[in-house]
Amino acid sequence: MxxxxxxxxxxxxxxxxxxxxxxxxxxxxxxxxxxxxxxxxxxxxxxxxxxxxxxxxxxxxxxxTLCSTCEHFDKTAVLCLKHDEHPTRDYLPCDGIDWSPKSSDKSQNVFDE
Ligand code: SF4
Structure with a gap:
């Protein structure tokens, strides 16, 4: 972007x-x-x-991708803010270890429970 x-x-x-x-x-x-x-x-x-x-x-x-549901992902720059790297379809900078749901996903999970 x-x-x-x-x-x-x-x-x-x-x-x-x-x-x-x-x-x-x-x-x-x-x-x-x-x-x-x-x-x-x-x-x-x-x-x-x-x-x-x-x-x-x-x-x-x-x-x-997994990154698209992560709070550390900036979709306007297609950038992982935590690792300062660009994820691709085949490459996750954190290998999924640092994934954290977006805050909107977290609130949705509260209502789901
Ligand atoms: S922390 Fe991991 S899952 Fe989240 S955006 Fe970065 S690479 Fe993707």
Missing amino acids: GEVVFWTIIRTAIVLPLLWVLKSYLNVDLWWTVSIISVYGVIIHPAVIHYRLFNEKNEEIIED
Whole structure:
């Protein structure tokens, strides 16, 4: 996820100064049109595509592993916060030893009992 944010910031840092420079060469109506198309086409749309690819690539890990039910798992970064490592479908950084249910799972267990 950090990669998505990083490249969005980089694209923004490139596009906005270019648009600022273009402002003195184009009339206002054309500049607004170019700005809106540029911001959407170069900043927003690639970020959305990149985010979708990230979710597709990590969908199984986020939804269908032991880590996905653990309180130490940060699904936005697909990261084990306790071990500071990225779990995969075949690799659990703690081998399941440090697994702890999410607090929402804990409260659900209380009602189940
Ligand atoms: S503590 Fe273990 S189960 Fe929990 S997120 Fe980290 S590797 Fe996964």
